[in-house]
Amino acid sequence: MPAIQDISTFHAVRETGLNKLVPPVPRVAIGMGTCGRGNGAEGLYHAFAEAIDRTGADVQLTGVGCFGACSEEPLVNIRLPGRALVVLRRAQANDAERILHDISMGQITPDLAYCRVDEWDHITAHVKYGPGYPELPSWNEVPFFKGQKKIVLRNCGFINPDDIEESIAVGGYEALYKVLIDGRPEIVIEQIKASKLRGRGGAGYLTGNKWEFLAKAKADQKYIICNADEGDPGAYMNRNEIESDPHSLLEGMIIGGYVMGATEGIIYVRAEYPLAVHRLKRAIEQATEYGMLGENILGRGFRFNIELVEGAGAFVCGEETALIASLEGQAGRPRPRPPFPAQKGLWGKPTNINNVETWYNIAPIVTKGPAWFTETGSAKSSGTKVFSLVGKVQNTGLVEMPLGTPLKNFIYDIGEGGVNGRTIKAVQTGGPSGGCIPQDMFDTPVDYESLGQLGSIMGSGGMVVMDEDNCMVDVARYFIEFTRSESCGKCVPCRVGLNQALRILNGFTEGTGPVDRLDVLDELSRMIRDCSLCGLGQTAPNPVLTTMRHFRHEFEDHVVAQRCRAGVCEELALSPCENSCPLHMNIPRFLQLYKEGRMEDAFEAVIMDNPLPSSTGRVCQHPCDNRCRRQTVDEAVNMREVHRLIADSILTSDRYEEMVGRIVARRFPPTGYKIAIAGAGPTGLTAAFYLAMLGHEVTVFDAKSEAGGMLRFALPDYRLPKSVLRREVELIERVGVQFVFNTRVGFDVPLNELDERFDAVFISIGTWKDSWVYLPGTELKGVHTALHVLESVAKKEEMPLGRRVAIIGGGNAAIDSARTALRRGSEVLILYRRERNDMPAIEEETEAAQQEGAKIEFLVAPHRIIGDAQGNVKAIEVVKTRLGEYDSSGRRKPVPTGEIRRFECDNVILAVGESFDLDFARASGLQMKESGTIEVDRFTLETSRSTFYAGGDVITGASNVSNAMGYGKKAARNIDERLMGVHRWTQLFPEFDYDQTPPEQPVESRRHTGHHVPVGARARSFDEVVLGLTAEEAHEEACRCLRCDIKSVNAG
Amino acid sequence: MPAQNTVAHDLPDAAARAFMDQVIAKRGKRPGSLLGILEAVQEHDGHKHLSLGALRYVAERTHVPLARIYSVATFYSLFNLQPQGDNTICICRGTACHTRGSRKLLESLRLELGLNDAGHLGEADKLSVTTPDGKFTIRTVACFGQCALAPVAEVNHRICGHVNERTLEREVQALEREHR
16 A cells, blocks of 8 residues: 555545445454453454354454453444444354354344444544444443543444554544644644643643643754553553554644654553554554655655654653653653753653543544533543543443543442442542542542542542452552552652551551551651652552541551451451451351361350350351352351351250350459449340459349340341240350349439449440331321331230231331231231342341242332221322432432322331430430430440440441440450450450361362241241251351461462 | 562573674664663563673673663563563452452462462562472562453463452463473
């Protein structure tokens, strides 16, 4: 191909290109970016090539770049002549044959179809692919693409990046031609200035101004450089841009060269991107061949060359003066500015450096004008930006959005929220120079200024989503580890400061950092930020400063309590299960003891860790499962069922007496201190057990007639037989705890009186007050609250529920009421305003309720309850809801639609939450939080009143049994330490010798679960529904444990 | 002190010298060509590294002081001053991979290959250690730009996405079988 020298040849090339892009035969284009290849695109391509070869099908096969939906790769786009382009997703090599078969029938393989594209605005040209496939969503109707505007990525995934003719077909090099014909460089600079385009590398400097500096500089030689040293971990948009559409980058640079009066261009690209390097080389060759580079470009007398230089793996070379040093063949160390590169750059000559993505915006601005460009984005940040949305989010990939779009649109709309239902905690923007933005600030618009206000930066566009399993202290440490080793070492604040910062952070993650280091780290970070020579050091402390600002509590957890809730900092935990257990039970130990057949030891280990082991063995929400490492092999170990079996086999056997004796014998000698506990629920019972074991005289007051709280009076018998609970309470009594029933603290016995009679008071009452919905009709006969129903049933009181019951709510109380009503012979309908996976109830419970016959209506909110002439409930009306915007809990808010539906019923149960009556606490001077709970010191559980402690629901709001017990345990430890003035806690616990060899190579095995009584036999009975494991099953479960508690073993 | 800061003493053989002459002749005239020369020399080396002998030879032929060449060779993480193993497994330590557990992967791989004491943990993001038998080198990279496949490992230049301790273990076992 001779170089293009005139417009008619240019148009002819465009026609040739268009004929390849929209050929008269079917075209199959495979996404062959690095991410496509990583998911098997090459095998897919070969499978297609082979099948086409074999069948002789008249199909054009080609490779294209990436369309952005990386989590759906490999993507294939298919176009039948005259019809819309269809994108297929997750196509595998063995799909090739049937895809081709479907094509030969004029069809698209339905199960692989992702979306269609009828026409596409390539910005510098417009291509109509064709109509058809109304059954498929248009590309921008798919959640991942909704709201995206592809200016930079205008050609990615459509054209063959190795073919300049396809690039020209979609308008490539037309802007260049226009600029060369117009011959008015100053007008182009005005256009770029008017577009308010800002540098896409991170700092956001106005590109037009930068260009003007270089254009005005007088020199015999000027350079322009494309910074493609994309070193930010977590950001890869430049890689994809180059791999998918290299010519648009070249075009931007050639225009830049012409406008700024430079003849030499250099692209400095990371060596870690071999495919990008390969495609750029090919593009430069082709552009030279076609007359877009070299002498007399497009016959307009302009000379320009582009050279490709590969970096050698140094993050600091992204800094422009370091990059220049690297190009000059030296170690990439930055130098102070001024002089700026525009004055004195490469080889001392005026130089302009722009980021890859900045160059991609040039041709569209030239073609469409600055007014068009500023229509997109916000006032100060115009245009779009490509972000790499990665980390703990469902849909990952490259997303091009208008600047100013709120963060939550990225995370929840495009990303569709967390992975496996995990709660998203933060998003990290801007890589090692940026910061972490907490979930409650996701309303923030993504633009240069707004991110800056939160202490973060836009950077090159990395967005790494973090969830509850990520530790923010570890994230800060990770970034400092990175910048410390990437520091070039030239200036002291960065080289020495980051080293010290890392040492401090290591101390935090290992639990050795003294509390005062928090302030030292803060001061040190500010010093590094203010005193470093270049951008690397100046921004390196941002991850620390932002995490300390937005996640201070996590730092305090590490430093004060040596706890890492996320379970990332291994030195702070025995094992992932222990760490996620609110009671911090030594789970691997009881599994091992059981495995060794030492039932008594296992029981002692269990009960000393958890004084209600049989009850929790049945009703705990088992957070231990979530982080069990066995999941990497098959499924989590069923730890809860094993400890239930251990507890049951002692509590209900003749060995009980002997074991009680063994526990009582562990009790410390009397201390003489008297402690009062308000509330005999799980929190109070736990605190009482430990405080009694520690030798104190403990009295528990409760308004009810028996101990157990919610376990006794709210949990139905079919989940927790009361005989089990009674044995546990008996043991607690036997270690010396005294109970005073039918006595309400704050009413029957004032707090002041407790203060006089006792050395310490622990408040742990439960949430016994039902929340109420204010609806017309709640005054009718037959409207109840869930707790009232459950308590009445638990007390075996008369509780008629009628023939048809409607239950409002989606939590455990709603499900418990439903299953109770079913057992009373009622038909049950649950009305919930969100969707199934939003229900707070335990999943297995909801399932069981449905098996037993409960119906659930989702997306409905109560409207009114209708009564008959006698004032009895007759029906309920609900309003259909739809899910709207995401709220601060990361769930979509239900919005009423106005559509009313009516259900006949004779009873209504309100299960919409629980609260408490804490007026007595407020009245006696305890400081309260806005949420109505008691204010305590997070670490000691002390209230604002001396010697008064509080824990459980009263400080958190309604929670679950193991959380509640965790507070009881923590309170006991702190109360004892305060009263005695010494740390005695650890001496309370028995030690056992048991096998410490890690298990052999695990073999996949099934997780055993408790046995459900068949629906037919259980649906009308209050007998226990889930029976425990057999001894063999429990043994197998114990053998499945990977023993994460065994550390520092050299297996190699 | 990390192993990579010491330099192996070996003199390049005639073939290697001829190759270096050729590379220098082709690139050496242009300023700023040092990085490219070193990259080519390393790529040509059987153990993908720059020996002290090679560095000396390049210095002599390009008239660039050895001190400067050494400063360049030690500055960039791409250059190896130690011979690399027959197999290279590179763990990505990018942010997305980190949030999905790449540090643990690295630790288990080091344990698997008996390299858990080699190199400081603090160096984890710029690690390059080789087994004494020269069979395996474990490296880390700041980011492969494959974040959507996190966590990512590269096994002999083949990208493996969504790896876990088990799949990585299988990769190592497969390589061990191949080389037996």
